[in-house]
Amino acid sequence: MRLWRSRRITIALALLFLITIIYLYIKPEKPATHTLFEPLELLWWPKVMSWNYDETRTCGFAKCRFTNKRENLQQASGVLFYGSNMNPHDFPLPRMSLHLWALLHEESPRNVPYVPHEEFLQHFNLTSTFSRHSDFPLTIQYLPHAEDLGNFEYYLSFARKQRASFDHTLAPVLFLQSDCDTMTGREDYVLELMKHIRVDSYGACLHNRDLPESLQHDYLNNLYSAPLLRFISSYKFMIAIENGACDDYITEKYWRPLMVGTIPIYFGSPSIRDWEPNNSSAIYISDFANAAALAEHLKQVGDNATAYNTYRQKGKNQKLVVSNKRLQNALFSRRYSIGEHKSIFQQFECFVCQNFAKHNLHSPPKSADKTHYSCPYPPAHAPLQNAKQRPKNADDWRSMMAMGRCQAQLLDQLFRANRNYTQQDYDARLTNMISQGLCD
Known part of the structure; x- marks a missing residue:
């Protein structure tokens, strides 16, 4: 009986030691915490924002701090992306479970060909695009009044x-x-x-x-x-x-x-x-x-x-x-148009601030889909004299958009793996997909 008690004590001490090791060396992620009286922190991710940006603003019922200090990633409640300045080998991974992602991209896909694809879009919780189906639509932004x-x-x-x-x-x-x-x-x-x-x-x-x-x-x-x-x-x-x-x-x-x-x-x-x-x-x-x-x-x-x-x-x-x-x-209902005093970025920030605050009040997050950025593949062009004729650069654009679809599939894999990756890792995997004929 004493031997059995001794074994149980030994096992308990071993388990306690193991738990201590796990706590010290495999720390659980620290969730972004706040109270109703503290601002949510929202982090702009683009590296092109080389200037120091750190501003706290009240947006309706919510208050948020907007910054571009990447060292604040862990304490941020959400990450903001601007489509034209995204880099396929620069995303904040591993993504914390409480991190919400928001995408602003008012342009066509010519600069970011992987954006239209659902494999990529589904990783964002809020979007602002030209599509009427996005969360913050910019469809008629170019009609000033x-x-x-x-x-x-x-x-x-x-x-x-x-x-x-x-x-x-x-x-x-x-x-x-x-x-x-x-x-x-x-x-x-x-x-x-x-x-x-x-x-x-x-x-x-x-x-x-x-x-x-x-x-x-x-x-x-x-x-x-x-x-x-x-x-x-x-x-x-x-x-x-x-x-x-x-x-x-x-x-x-x-x-x-x-x-x-x-x-x-x-x-x-x-x-x-x-x-x-x-x-x-x-x-x-x-x-x-x-x-x-x-x-x-x-x-x-x-x-x-x-x-x-x-x-x-x-x-x-x-x-x-x-x-x-x-x-x-x-x-009547739109929130933004060209020529307004507040920039599209400020309007987007406040929209995200209010919606992410709702999420933090136990409203479940949602994911975007392809309707948030609906562009046909292959790219459509104006009808030429010969019905079978295509514009002189049509093959280049078709190839670029096919590559964008491939990039979206790769980014989906990388986001799901939820591990940081380098440009070399990204390029090697994309090259491998191309060699297998997966990007045609």
Whole structure:
């Protein structure tokens, strides 16, 4: 009996020693703790934020501290990512169980091709993208104010525009782009259109005219300046082809001409008609077999005042009324638009702050899915003269997006493993996937 007691004591001491060793050398993660009176800490992860950022702000019922000090990772409640500055071999791993991730990415996938894929998106708890399905949608961010659609400040009559066409002062169509290599084949399509109708091209792409001197300085960073809007208003039509064809990805290319009474010639978001102010607000390239068919339609509309003003849907003394209920509701409820005093980053920060505070009050976190960033594969492009023809750089874009899908799958594996990895580890594994034909 004494021997059995001795053995039990020995076993108990051994177990106590083992527990002590585990506690000392394999420490459990220290959860981010706070009270209702202490701010949540949210950490911006991008390394490009080289300046010291540390700001505490009240966002409605919640209070948060926003910082870019990576040494604060363990005590942070959440990590914020900006899509255009993400690095595939730089994520905060291992990820603590209480760490929530939030993604802000208002751009198309041309710079970050792994973003559209669910394998990647599912690791984020909150998103802010152009998609209506994201948590903080930016779909109509490029329409500064609702009243801009009914503003007559830049509106020119059909007769005045017609005079400019008759005396050849201006072509019927305006093209103003300096980003010439796009997934949508923008330059390829406009080059074909130029064979059938006159187009004034002022940007670096297919340049054939110089901008007025007043606009030659930095117009790309002044997209809504009064001189530029007045210049756009003098044309009958303006080419508005996005650099990527993703659901709800709608930029100033669509809204600016609508604001000034010029008809947009649009290609891009497959869901664009969900957002047009009224039926027939624009001319859609996808409605025509090719550029020749579009040019014929432009000539008919451009020479007929009734047909032309049907698209504009407002007369000399009549403001345009937005009949689209979805657009009306979005304009009423949206939290951000271009030109607001608070930046998109500040608005995003407060949105995340409030939502992560709710989670800390026992609201379960959720995960994003592919609807939060819906872009087709292979990339869609404007229809060329030969139905089987593709833009000159289509294969490069297709290859890039295929590689993005591969990267998303690899990142999914790495995130699930939840271990830190180096650039060499990442590159080696991606190279291995490529060699196995998994990235074609």
